[in-house]
Amino acid sequence: MSMQPRDVGDSDPHQPGLTCDLAATPIRRIRQLVRELLDDHLGVLRDDAVLVADELVSNAIQHGQGPRSCRLTLIDNGRGLLAEVTDAGPGTPHMRTPDNNGGRGLVLVNRLANSWGVRWCQGRKTVWAELVSDATKHNGRAPHLAIAPEWTGQE
Amino acid sequence: MSMQPRDVGDSDPHQPGLTCDLAATPIRRIRQLVRELLDDHLGVLRDDAVLVADELVSNAIQHGQGPRSCRLTLIDNGRGLLAEVTDAGPGTPHMRTPDNNGGRGLVLVNRLANSWGVRWCQGRKTVWAELVSDATKHNGRAPHLAIAPEWTGQE
Amino acid sequence: MDRPGVIRPANDRPRASRLSVDTREVDGAVVVEVTGEVDLDTAPRLREAIAVALAETAGGRCVLDLTTVGHLDSAGLTALVDATREAAAQQARLRIVVDANRPVIRPIEITGLNQVLHLYESVDEALDESATS
Amino acid sequence: MDRPGVIRPANDRPRASRLSVDTREVDGAVVVEVTGEVDLDTAPRLREAIAVALAETAGGRCVLDLTTVGHLDSAGLTALVDATREAAAQQARLRIVVDANRPVIRPIEITGLNQVLHLYESVDEALDESATS
Ligand SMILES: Nc1ncnc2c1ncn2[C@@H]1O[C@H](COP(=O)(O)OP(=O)(O)O)[C@@H](O)[C@H]1O
Numbered sequence: 001m002s003m004q005p006r007d008v009g010d011s012d013p014h015q016p017g018l019t020c021d022l023a024a025t026p027i028r029r030i031r032q033l034v035r036e037l038l039d040d041h042l043g044v045l046r047d048d049a050v051l052v053a054d055e056l057v058s059n060a061i062q063h064g065q066g067p068r069s070c071r072l073t074l075i076d077n078g079r080g081l082l083a084e085v086t087d088a089g090p091g092t093p094h095m096r097t098p099d100n101n102g103g104r105g106l107v108l109v110n111r112l113a114n115s116w117g118v119r120w121c122q123g124r125k126t127v128w129a130e131l132v133s134d135a136t137k138h139n140g141r142a143p144h145l146a147i148a149p150e151w152t153g154q155e
Numbered sequence: 156m157s158m159q160p161r162d163v164g165d166s167d168p169h170q171p172g173l174t175c176d177l178a179a180t181p182i183r184r185i186r187q188l189v190r191e192l193l194d195d196h197l198g199v200l201r202d203d204a205v206l207v208a209d210e211l212v213s214n215a216i217q218h219g220q221g222p223r224s225c226r227l228t229l230i231d232n233g234r235g236l237l238a239e240v241t242d243a244g245p246g247t248p249h250m251r252t253p254d255n256n257g258g259r260g261l262v263l264v265n266r267l268a269n270s271w272g273v274r275w276c277q278g279r280k281t282v283w284a285e286l287v288s289d290a291t292k293h294n295g296r297a298p299h300l301a302i303a304p305e306w307t308g309q310e
Numbered sequence: 311m312d313r314p315g316v317i318r319p320a321n322d323r324p325r326a327s328r329l330s331v332d333t334r335e336v337d338g339a340v341v342v343e344v345t346g347e348v349d350l351d352t353a354p355r356l357r358e359a360i361a362v363a364l365a366e367t368a369g370g371r372c373v374l375d376l377t378t379v380g381h382l383d384s385a386g387l388t389a390l391v392d393a394t395r396e397a398a399a400q401q402a403r404l405r406i407v408v409d410a411n412r413p414v415i416r417p418i419e420i421t422g423l424n425q426v427l428h429l430y431e432s433v434d435e436a437l438d439e440s441a442t443s
Numbered sequence: 444m445d446r447p448g449v450i451r452p453a454n455d456r457p458r459a460s461r462l463s464v465d466t467r468e469v470d471g472a473v474v475v476e477v478t479g480e481v482d483l484d485t486a487p488r489l490r491e492a493i494a495v496a497l498a499e500t501a502g503g504r505c506v507l508d509l510t511t512v513g514h515l516d517s518a519g520l521t522a523l524v525d526a527t528r529e530a531a532a533q534q535a536r537l538r539i540v541v542d543a544n545r546p547v548i549r550p551i552e553i554t555g556l557n558q559v560l561h562l563y564e565s566v567d568e569a570l571d572e573s574a575t576s
């Protein structure tokens with residue numbers, strides 16, 4: 001079973017998954033789809049996957065440019081999810097110091113996903129995140145959280 | 156044949172490739188290794204792969220934090236290269252507007268590689284780039300080059 | 311689906327997230343009860359509801375009950391952080407009731423906002439003048 | 444190899460890149476002939492050589508011959524851009540000879556620097572007072 005992020009448009013057709021055009025799919029529907037794809041008994045992992053997919057989609061809407069699409073793929077024999085959100089915008093997703101205007105989306109993704117990243121291909125970028133149930137979550141050990149030294153602060 | 160970027164430490168052991176500790180390997184040696192891995196007749200692709208690997212390694216040295224390592228893997232039946240450079244620094248690689256102080260490393264990577272990206276896993280990041288010989292290069296069409304409107308300018 | 315015939319801009323996309331807000335007065339405090347999903351689409355409504363409640367209390371107490379919220383993402387977290395700051399600026403108090411509701415408490419704790427927001431286990435506790443978060 | 448016993452900082456890593464610089468005077472101009480690889484490790488030496496040559500010409504002409512450079516990366520490109528700017532600031536001229544040498548001309552063209560650098564096909568052409576890039 002593959003744990004490898006796939007290239008845009010290069011997803012394995014034998015993997016259960018689906019692609020949505022974000023110009024036609026509400027964020028709410030993406031959350032529903034994640035819940036439907038992942039089994040109930042996965043508990044926290046399922047909630048986390050819903051949140052992670054929601055954050056990637058929200059970012060594509062707020063910071064990206066159309067066309068925007070979201071692909072959800074079951075991995076790890078159905079016990080994990082790969083969420084891939086593609087947009088045509090030039091900006092680079094990056095962890096920033098959270099403040100009153102935001103900055104907690106990728107902090108959540110970075111803490112909840114086992115791995116995440118960005119890939120650029122033919123002028124589009126895909127932001128992806130993988131959650132799998134059996135791997136140890138790395139809570140608080142991520143050195144790149146260090147860029148957010150005041151992330152609990154209010155101003 | 157896989158065109159998928161691999162997770163850190165998740166490289167296929169059957170793929171010909173090698174890993175170097177950048178604390179012990181000069182940049183020059185990385186270039187030699189790329190040349191040795193890729194066949195002579197690949198011509199421009201081989202030169203481009205040398206340059207792309209050089210840029211990723213240079214960036215890890217300049218902007219990243221140790222431990223730093225570089226993995227080179229043959230892909231596409233030996234007609235392509237996947238270069239992966241891992242470091243423990245918090246910064247996010249991003250295209251910036253080139254100026255007198257630099258900013259051309261990722262412009263080159265973005266133009267010469269068929270795809271490239273960053274992935275975060277357990278507090279480390281891996282910057283990777285793939286070059287394959289049979290795919291069409293996307294020259295000048297990349298909209299995210301638009302972030303560098305004055306990239307030929309001097310000041 | 312990548313290249314739809316009609317490319318809609320981000321502000322013309324379908325929104326379906328559900329959020330209902332119920333505001334009542336209890337012992338001179340305003341209790342704002344929120345049910346549904348707080349996300350990019352509904353966070354502005356949450357902000358607005360809190361702003362109205364804070365204006366009504368006039369330097370008093372506002373209790374935000376999130377125990378029946380089923381989803382809270384970073385857009386919601388930002389709304390909570392900003393409303394808490396705004397309340398403090400107005401000399402008012404914004405107390406947030408979360409109990410053990412996972413979809414709300416998990417994102418709050420993971421982003422460390424339990425150190426910043428004034429969290430309570432129940433509306434009664436939050437209404438108790440003597441209680442501190 | 445990810446976790447070496449001794450973690451060396453970036454400034455204590457091995458450097459092996461080769462660059463040789465040969466400077467001569469021709470018809471009142473300084474010709475700097477560079478052979479080898481211009482990268483993160485050797486770009487400072489290239490900068491230094493150009494700076495010295497520019498100082499020697501005192502507002503005159505400097506020709507940088509890169510036809511025997513086998514590798515040029517973005518660190519080298521930055522050195523060339525900055526030296527060109529520095530030359531202009533000193534009222535001097537920095538002319539760069541590249542001919543069809545692929546490892547040099549390819550990164551220059553891909554980054555659009557052929558619009559910025561003063562490029563020539565041969566040292567003779569660059570030395571020709573009447574020639575413009
Ligand atoms: N899809 C995207 N396109 C461009 N930039 C992005 C994208 N996703 C995230 N970013 C950048 O990363 C930053 C951090 O994102 P995030 O942590 O979600 O916080 P927020 O969206 O509240 O700013 C954003 O401010 C934005 O600059």
Ligand SMILES: Nc1ncnc2c1ncn2[C@@H]1O[C@H](COP(=O)(O)OP(=O)(O)O)[C@@H](O)[C@H]1O
Nearest residue numbers: 214215218219246247248249257258259260261
């Ligand atoms: N490995 C890395 N770690 C952290 N930041 C990086 C890394 N690689 C690139 N960057 C960031 O991306 C920017 C652009 O890189 P590049 O295009 O190579 O230009 P330059 O290195 O000359 O600034 C850098 O300035 C740096 O901020």
